[in-house]
Amino acid sequence: MREGPDIARIASLVGDPARANMLSALMGGTALTASELALEAGVSLPTASSHLSKLMEGGLLTLASQGRHRYYGLAGPQVAGMIEAITGVAASVGPQRVRQGPRDSAMRVARVCYDHLAGEQAVAMLDRFVEKEIILRNDQEIRLGPSAASHFAAIGIDVDAKPRRPVCRACLDWSVRRSHLAGTLGAAILDKILAQKWARREKDSRAVIFSPPGKQAFEKVFLA
Amino acid sequence: MREGPDIARIASLVGDPARANMLSALMGGTALTASELALEAGVSLPTASSHLSKLMEGGLLTLASQGRHRYYGLAGPQVAGMIEAITGVAASVGPQRVRQGPRDSAMRVARVCYDHLAGEQAVAMLDRFVEKEIILRNDQEIRLGPSAASHFAAIGIDVDAKPRRPVCRACLDWSVRRSHLAGTLGAAILDKILAQKWARREKDSRAVIFSPPGKQAFEKVFLA
DNA sequence: GCGACGTTTCGACCGTGCTCGAACCATCGA
DNA sequence: TCGATGGTTCGAGCACGGTCGAAACGTCGC
Numbered sequence: 001m002r003e004g005p006d007i008a009r010i011a012s013l014v015g016d017p018a019r020a021n022m023l024s025a026l027m028g029g030t031a032l033t034a035s036e037l038a039l040e041a042g043v044s045l046p047t048a049s050s051h052l053s054k055l056m057e058g059g060l061l062t063l064a065s066q067g068r069h070r071y072y073g074l075a076g077p078q079v080a081g082m083i084e085a086i087t088g089v090a091a092s093v094g095p096q097r098v099r100q101g102p103r104d105s106a107m108r109v110a111r112v113c114y115d116h117l118a119g120e121q122a123v124a125m126l127d128r129f130v131e132k133e134i135i136l137r138n139d140q141e142i143r144l145g146p147s148a149a150s151h152f153a154a155i156g157i158d159v160d161a162k163p164r165r166p167v168c169r170a171c172l173d174w175s176v177r178r179s180h181l182a183g184t185l186g187a188a189i190l191d192k193i194l195a196q197k198w199a200r201r202e203k204d205s206r207a208v209i210f211s212p213p214g215k216q217a218f219e220k221v222f223l224a
Numbered sequence: 225m226r227e228g229p230d231i232a233r234i235a236s237l238v239g240d241p242a243r244a245n246m247l248s249a250l251m252g253g254t255a256l257t258a259s260e261l262a263l264e265a266g267v268s269l270p271t272a273s274s275h276l277s278k279l280m281e282g283g284l285l286t287l288a289s290q291g292r293h294r295y296y297g298l299a300g301p302q303v304a305g306m307i308e309a310i311t312g313v314a315a316s317v318g319p320q321r322v323r324q325g326p327r328d329s330a331m332r333v334a335r336v337c338y339d340h341l342a343g344e345q346a347v348a349m350l351d352r353f354v355e356k357e358i359i360l361r362n363d364q365e366i367r368l369g370p371s372a373a374s375h376f377a378a379i380g381i382d383v384d385a386k387p388r389r390p391v392c393r394a395c396l397d398w399s400v401r402r403s404h405l406a407g408t409l410g411a412a413i414l415d416k417i418l419a420q421k422w423a424r425r426e427k428d429s430r431a432v433i434f435s436p437p438g439k440q441a442f443e444k445v446f447l448a
Numbered sequence: 449g450c451g452a453c454g455t456t457t458c459g460a461c462c463g464t465g466c467t468c469g470a471a472c473c474a475t476c477g478a
Numbered sequence: 479t480c481g482a483t484g485g486t487t488c489g490a491g492c493a494c495g496g497t498c499g500a501a502a503c504g505t506c507g508c
Contacts, residue, residue: 005311005314005315006314007238007311007314008240008241008245010310010313011235011237011244012235012236012239013238013239014232014236015236016232016236016465016466017232018467019232020231020235020478021232023231024231033484033485034484034485034486035485043466043467045468045484045485045486046467046470046487046488047467048485049485049487050466050467050486051331051466058317059317060313060317068474068476068485069475069485070484070485075317079313080315081309082306082312083231084309085305085306085308085309086234086306086309086310087229087231088302089234089284089302089303089306090229090230090231090233090234092283093282093283093284110466143367160239210447240496242497257454257455258455259454267496268498268499269454270457270458270497270498271496271499272455273457274456274457274496274497275496276456292454292455292504292505293454294454338479352496449508450507450508451507451508452507453504453505454504454505454507455488455502455504456502456503457500457501457502457503458500458501458502459498459499459500459501460497460499461496461497462490463494463495463496464490464493464495464496465492465495466491466492466493467490467491467492468489468490469488469489469490471485471486471497472487472488474487475482476482476484477480477481478480478481478482
């Protein structure tokens with residue numbers, strides 16, 4: 001009989017379809033209300049509420065009360081990373097539910113992954129960084145190249161600020177099955193894309209829709 | 225209703241205590257038989273067999289038949305990484321089951337984590353590498369320093385060989401709550417420790433026991 | 449060939465936990 | 479103070495899945 005952290009408890013929390021759907025929805029990075037999550041998971045409000053209290057008790061969610069709205073969000077990057085890891089395994093062992101990647105083609109092109117960009121666009125962007133040696137890649141392991149600081153400074157992103165999270169991390173893209181850029185750098189780039197209004201978040205989805213001029217601008221800056 | 229990889233299916237496989245125990249046992253890196261896993265999980269043989277076939281069907285395990293013995297092992301590093309991620313979350317949100325880290329003090333000192341060394345010794349080793357700038361760390365993100373190749377070559381480990389897996393990865397240690405060294409470099413170091421007979425694997429456990437001269441040799445080479 | 453051993457399959461039992469309707473609370477706007 | 483809306487709690491129903499004993503299966507030693 002093994003000891004140590006109660007991994008079955010955590011895994012079983014994610015192991016229910018309704019809760020898994022909620023957690024996937026929260027991978028969008030924005031906190032959601034109980035009713036939104038109930039809709040997302042396809043269950044009634046009481047059921048959703050029960051699930052949410054279980055996820056709270058398990059420490060997987062945080063709760064921010066604002067008046068009569070209660071916003072649930074992922075408890076942090078560690079939890080997001082776990083969901084990502086499970087998603088990766090699920091994608092690689094079971095391509096049975098959906099042909100290849102997300103059904104929605106917009107999702108396949110570009111979507112939010114917790115706090116950074118994922119999808120074909122994101123994979124292409126990382127590839128381009130590697131080609132230009134702004135980022136150095138050794139398979140799954142990536143790091144900033146010597147020219148990274150000046151390159152990103154030129155477009156208004158500071159990679160020298162050293163927060164608690166890694167600046168530059170690889171994140172396996174489950175639709176394309178290749179890596180894209182995560183970490184604070186990935187988050188900063190997504191912020192820029194949205195701040196410049198090059199793209200907007202699709203309502204009730206993780207999809208990120210580029211406007212035609214936005215797409216051009218994005219490609220000029222990040223894929224040139 | 226969300227689409228995409230069936231994450232609930234995978235998570236619920238890990239979410240059963242018996243199966244979680246089996247998977248934890250297999251994190252030791254060696255393949256085990258059905259009876260060993262039944263013992264490990266504390267269930268009867270038929271029950272264990274049923275669980276194993278579910279894990280197989282879910283793609284989490286591989287099976288190697290050798291005569292009348294059937295050895296089950298983790299399906300690969302991706303699966304191991306997922307278990308690690310879940311263990312990390314479980315350790316950080318719920319220190320309720322066991323005071324602090326593994327009950328067995330030997331486990332706390334040194335143990336196997338899939339294919340590399342974990343525990344206090346492993347954390348100390350990575351710290352020392354960082355101190356000597358053989359490995360460069362930016363929080364969770366680590367990479368080889370310029371002197372790494374020559375340093376490890378001197379002790380018979382080649383870090384230039386580039387296999388499919390990352391050479392150098394950080395892995396959060398759930399007993400110490402700090403990172404230790406994973407990746408092929410971590411695996412190579414564990415191999416060396418066992419090949420040199422500095423330490424032996426504890427039977428039926430992930431614990432790694434150093435002999436007194438072995439400990440000295442290890443400290444001389446890796447902690448000096 | 450025939451026992452011995454490791455492993456899987458079958459069948460039946462039982463409990464955990466998911467589910468929803470209805471009632472109950474709390475917060476906001478008039 | 480009163481309705482309206484967002485959210486939780488309670489209770490009962492129900493099904494899925496974990497559990498084990500007994501039996502069947504396959505492989506190895508003699």
